[in-house]
Amino acid sequence: MTFSxxxxxxxxxxxxxxxAVSAPQAQAAPLKLELTQGVIEPMPYALPxxxxxxxxxxxxxxxxxxxxxxxxxxxxxxxxIPASAFISKVTSFDAPIQYAxxxxxxxxxxxxxxxxxQGDKVVVKFRLFDVFSGQPLGEGLQFAGPLSSWRRMGHxxxxxxxxxxxxxxxxxxxxxxxxxxxxxxxQRQMRIGMMDYDGANNTxxxxxxxxxxxxxxxxxxxxxxxxxxxxxFPHIYLMDLATLQSRRLDDTSGTxxxxxxxxxxxxxxxxxxxxxxNTDLYVMDLSTGTSTRLTNSPSIDTAPSxxxxxxxxxxxxxxxxxxxxxxxxxxxxxxxxxxFGAGRYATPVWSPRxxxxxxxxxxxxxxxIGVMKTDGSEERLLTASFLDEGPTWAPNGRVIMFxxxxxxxxxxxxxxxxxxxxxxxxxxxTDGGASDASWGPLLP
Amino acid sequence: MMHLNKALLLVAVLxxxxxxxxxxxxxxxxxxxxxxxxxxxxxxxxxxxxxxSNPRSIAYFNQxxxxxxxxxxxxxxxxPEAQQILLTQSQxxxxxxEYAILIEGNSDERGTREYNIALGARRAQAVxxxxxxxxxxxxxxxxxxxxxxxxxxxxxxxxxxxxxRRAVTVLSQGQS
Numbered sequence: 001m002t003f004s005x006x007x008x009x010x011x012x013x014x015x016x017x018x019x020a021v022s023a024p025q026a027q028a029a030p031l032k033l034e035l036t037q038g039v040i041e042p043m044p045y046a047l048p049x050x051x052x053x054x055x056x057x058x059x060x061x062x063x064x065x066x067x068x069x070x071x072x073x074x075x076x077x078x079x080x081i082p083a084s085a086f087i088s089k090v091t092s093f094d095a096p097i098q099y100a101x102x103x104x105x106x107x108x109x110x111x112x113x114x115x116x117x118q119g120d121k122v123v124v125k126f127r128l129f130d131v132f133s134g135q136p137l138g139e140g141l142q143f144a145g146p147l148s149s150w151r152r153m154g155h156x157x158x159x160x161x162x163x164x165x166x167x168x169x170x171x172x173x174x175x176x177x178x179x180x181x182x183x184x185x186x187q188r189q190m191r192i193g194m195m196d197y198d199g200a201n202n203t204x205x206x207x208x209x210x211x212x213x214x215x216x217x218x219x220x221x222x223x224x225x226x227x228x229x230x231x232x233f234p235h236i237y238l239m240d241l242a243t244l245q246s247r248r249l250d251d252t253s254g255t256x257x258x259x260x261x262x263x264x265x266x267x268x269x270x271x272x273x274x275x276x277x278n279t280d281l282y283v284m285d286l287s288t289g290t291s292t293r294l295t296n297s298p299s300i301d302t303a304p305s306x307x308x309x310x311x312x313x314x315x316x317x318x319x320x321x322x323x324x325x326x327x328x329x330x331x332x333x334x335x336x337x338x339x340f341g342a343g344r345y346a347t348p349v350w351s352p353r354x355x356x357x358x359x360x361x362x363x364x365x366x367x368x369i370g371v372m373k374t375d376g377s378e379e380r381l382l383t384a385s386f387l388d389e390g391p392t393w394a395p396n397g398r399v400i401m402f403x404x405x406x407x408x409x410x411x412x413x414x415x416x417x418x419x420x421x422x423x424x425x426x427x428x429x430t431d432g433g434a435s436d437a438s439w440g441p442l443l444p
Numbered sequence: 445m446m447h448l449n450k451a452l453l454l455v456a457v458l459x460x461x462x463x464x465x466x467x468x469x470x471x472x473x474x475x476x477x478x479x480x481x482x483x484x485x486x487x488x489x490x491x492x493x494x495x496x497s498n499p500r501s502i503a504y505f506n507q508x509x510x511x512x513x514x515x516x517x518x519x520x521x522x523x524p525e526a527q528q529i530l531l532t533q534s535q536x537x538x539x540x541x542e543y544a545i546l547i548e549g550n551s552d553e554r555g556t557r558e559y560n561i562a563l564g565a566r567r568a569q570a571v572x573x574x575x576x577x578x579x580x581x582x583x584x585x586x587x588x589x590x591x592x593x594x595x596x597x598x599x600x601x602x603x604x605x606x607x608x609r610r611a612v613t614v615l616s617q618g619q620s
Contacts, residue, residue, distance in 0.1 A: 185553075185598040211593050213557060233588055234561065256565060256589060259558040272562065274589070277520070277569025279562040300562040316559065322518075323559055346556040360556050386600075389556050405553075407600040436557065 031109060031130035031137055033077055033166045035398065035421075042079035043165070045072065046107035046131075048090040049083070050124070053116030060122055060150050061115035067154025068111065070198065071172040072161060075399075076424030081107050093125065099134040107131050111161055115153075120146055124153040128161050138164045151200055152443065159442070169396035172197060175440045176392075176401065176415075177215040177224050180204065181433035184410050192226060194241075197394070197439065199429035205244060214259060217440035218266045224438070225249070225260040225269055236260040236271050238286065249284060250291070257282075259302045263330070264310045270294070272302040281315060283330070294332035303347045306330065307354060307374070314338075314348040314357055314374075325359060327374065338376030347390055350374070353397035356420070360389040360402075369402045371420055382422040387413075390435065395442045401428065403435040500540050502615045509536045513571065515609040518555070520566035522574055530571060533613055534578035543615040545580070547571045549589040550612070552605035557591060564589030564611075571611045 033043055047069055052061040072078040088101035093114040102110050113126035125142040129135070143156050152173055159170025180193040191208040192215045195201060206212050211229040218224065224239050231248070236257045239246040249269065250257045260271040263283075270283045273291075281294040281301045295301040299319035306313055307330075314327050320337065323344040328335035339345035343363025350357055354374070361368040361381065367388040370381040387405040394400070398420055405413040412433025418425045428434070494501025496508065505511060510533070513526035522530065537545065549568030551560035568587035576582050597604035 185595055188593065190593075211590070213561075213593070254586070256561070258561050272558065274562060274565045277566045277573075277587070279565065300559060300566070302558040302562050303556070316556075318559075323556075346559055362555065365554075387553070409598045409600060409604075 030133060030135075031165055035077070035166050035168060042073075042077055043108050044079050044081050044106055045109040045111065046081045046086065046102055046105070047072075047111045048086065050113035050115050050126070051090065051093055053114055053123075056117040057115045057122070060117055060147065064115055064124060064150055064154040064157070065113070067151050068113075068158045068161070071155060071158035074198070074426065075162065076419060077162075077166070078109075081105055093127075097129055099129075099131055102129075102131045109137070109161070109165060111157070113157065117147060120148070122147045122150055122153060124157060126157045126160070128164055151196060155196070168398060170442060171394040171396045171399060171439075173443045174395050175217075175221065175443070176428075176437050177205070177217055177226075177440065178415060178430070178437040179212060179215065179435045180208075180431065181412055181435055182208070192224070193430070193434070195430070197428075202431055205239060205241075206246075214436055214438075216261050216438045218262045219264050219441055220266060221440045221443065223266075225262055227258045227260065234258050236269065238269075249286070249289070259304065261305050263306050264308050270304040270306065270313055272304070281313070281332075292332070294328070295335070305349045307350045308352055309354065312350075314350055316346045316348060323362075325357065325376070338372070338374070339379075340376060341379055349391055349393060351393050351397040352395055355397070358391035358393060358400050360391065369400060369418065371400070380422065382418050382420065383416070383425065388416075390437065392437050392439045394439055401437045401439055403437065405435075502543070505533075505536055505540075505543075505613075505615055509533055511613045511615075512610050514606060515567055515611070517552075517605075517609070518563065520563065520570045522570055527574065530574045531578060534575050534580050537575065537580045537584075538578075541581075541584070542617060543584070544617070545575070545585045546614045546616070547575075547585060547587045548594075548612045548614055549587065550594055550608055550610050551592045552608040553592045553595060554605060555592065557593075561589050561591035564591050567609075567611045571613065575613075 050061040050065045052058040069080050073080050085105045087104055088098045090112050108131055110129040110131050116123050123144045127140040128137045130137045141160055143153050155173035158172045163170045174197045175194055176197055177194045179190050181188055181190055183189045189208040190212050192205040192212050194203055194205055213227040215224045215226040222241055226237055227234050228237050234256045236249045237246045238249055256274040258272050260269050262269055268283050268285055272279050273282050278298055279300045279302055281304050282291045283294055284291045297319050299317050301315055301317045304313050304315040311330055312327055313330050316323050317326050323346045324337055325339040325345045325348045326335040326337050343361050345359050345361055347360045348357045356371045357374055358371050361370050366384055368381045369383040369388045369391050370379055372379040385404055386407045388402055390403045391400045399417050401415055401417045403413050404416050405411055413435040415428040415434045415437050493503040496503040498504060510529045513529050547568040549564030551563045568589055572585050572587050595608040597607040
């Protein structure tokens with residue numbers, strides 16, 4: 001799915017004038033949410049329903065407005081002011097903004113928009129206003145595309161708003177691949193699902209006749225790599241998402257391959273290969289199929305993940321006697337242990353920003369999702385439960401999705417998200433059980 | 445010896461009955477899951493279990509000899525009990541050479557997914573090495589790990605987890 005190039009509507013970007021901000025230190029600055037400070041009080045925003053340009057646009061306009069509200073409020077960083085509080089009515093996309101009316105209800109940001117539908121094509125335009133400085137924040141934008149992609153239109157608007165206010169990249173117009181799980185635990189059926197980040201537009205990429213695990217997006221979002229037992233034994237496969245065609249990547253019988261992940265440029269895959277009971281890490285050139293061994297130790301070396309610049313690999317190993325996290329050069333060589341806290345550390349995943357490593361920690365019968373700096377310092381635990389595991393990063397590195405399984409015998413796992421501040425824990429709505437997610441890139 | 449194994453098996457079955465375990469007779473292949481619970485061909489031929497009263501049947505092996513050994517938490521070392529069962533397995537397998545052997549390693553659910561696949565592989569390997577050291581031809585045997593994806597007992601405590609930390613010797617006729 002592609003969009004026509006966003007049409008810029010010329011609007012001056014003026015950033016003068018003192019404004020109130022919700023960040024701890026209010027100062028003379030444009031509307032800005034400083035995420036590094038940890039946001040406790042969500043920023044109030046007004047989002048009048050997008051104006052329908054014609055009758056066919058009435059429902060899409062209302063639906064798209066709702067997607068934008070769900071995205072923004074769902075971050076926990078923004079709070080939508082109910083329409084019943086509005087003093088001004090926005091009746092035309094180009095009408096002047098009555099800033100005083102929005103200031104009076106304490107809206108810090110105002111988002112206006114319009115939607116028109118022609119046949120199966122939809123056009124969405126929006127503007128963002130900094131109410132307290134009485135200025136637009138950034139220029140108006142227009143998105144056009146097939147009507148079937150209306151949810152993406154909403155996500156695109158919300159990403160632009162989020163990005164302008166926080167100064168960070170967005171993450172709403174993105175997809176997640178995961179393992180759908182149904183049936184009792186002893187006869188669990190699994191298949192790979194793909195959905196929007198918010199659980200919408202779910203589809204299945206494999207059947208549920210074999211165990212499938214660890215689907216992982218390529219950085220361009222066009223393919224996934226995953227584990228399937230379809231041959232009877234676990235092996236890694238590469239699937240082209242445009243055709244849904246898969247091919248097995250390794251052909252050494254008598255071995256198992258698992259825990260695959262792409263290199264950032266998509267040209268290689270790092271994975272675990274087990275032979276004779278021992279598990280080491282290998283990297284495969286995906287164009288030639290040639291594999292190179294990266295570790296050689298009588299321990300379990302698994303769950304590898306590249307740094308975003310491709311120069312390093314973080315992985316877990318029990319070479320010290322229990323699972324701990326190590327970093328080594330992407331070409332192999334000496335590995336440096338970086339986890340030293342109490343308990344066991346597993347499933348490290350490098351943040352797309354490069355600054356943090358997310359992990360699963362297991363200690364005293366509890367499981368935690370946490371983050372640490374790439375040298376292992378400043379460890380912070382974000383969640384705790386009976387069983388949390390398998391973190392994956394939102395494309396902007398601000399949110400982590402992970403698997404949680406409640407106690408209760410035959411419970412199904414579920415996907416949750418949490419902000420890297422540790423706030424805003426939320427379940428991702430899915431059809432049946434869901435686990436082992438991989439959050440893909442922001443869509444083009 | 446044989447009586448002891450039967451007694452152990454009975455205890456094990458009673459233990460299972462206490463948990464929510466719809467797949468108690470798991471590895472029979474009659475539950476639509478295939479002989480190994482993996483679903484999907486994979487060159488594993490299914491075989492009739494035969495009658496447990498026939499001492500050369502798979503059913504006899506599964507029930508009288510015992511097809512399962514258990515492991516301690518995060519361990520792949522064979523316990524004395526496991527070694528005793530595997531010794532009996534090796535004797536039986538050496539007398540019944542028509543069967544191919546798939547050793548399935550499994551873990552409990554109290555760990556991460558990838559690690560448990562590797563841990564299950566270690567357990568399967570430990571069984572294979574023991575059987576090999578006791579005369580079972582290596583070319584009859586293959587190993588696989590299901591990690592934590594195929595528990596047989598599902599509850600929230602050690603009474604189930606201890607049953608799931610296991611390696612199962614699965615027989616089929618012909619090549620593995």
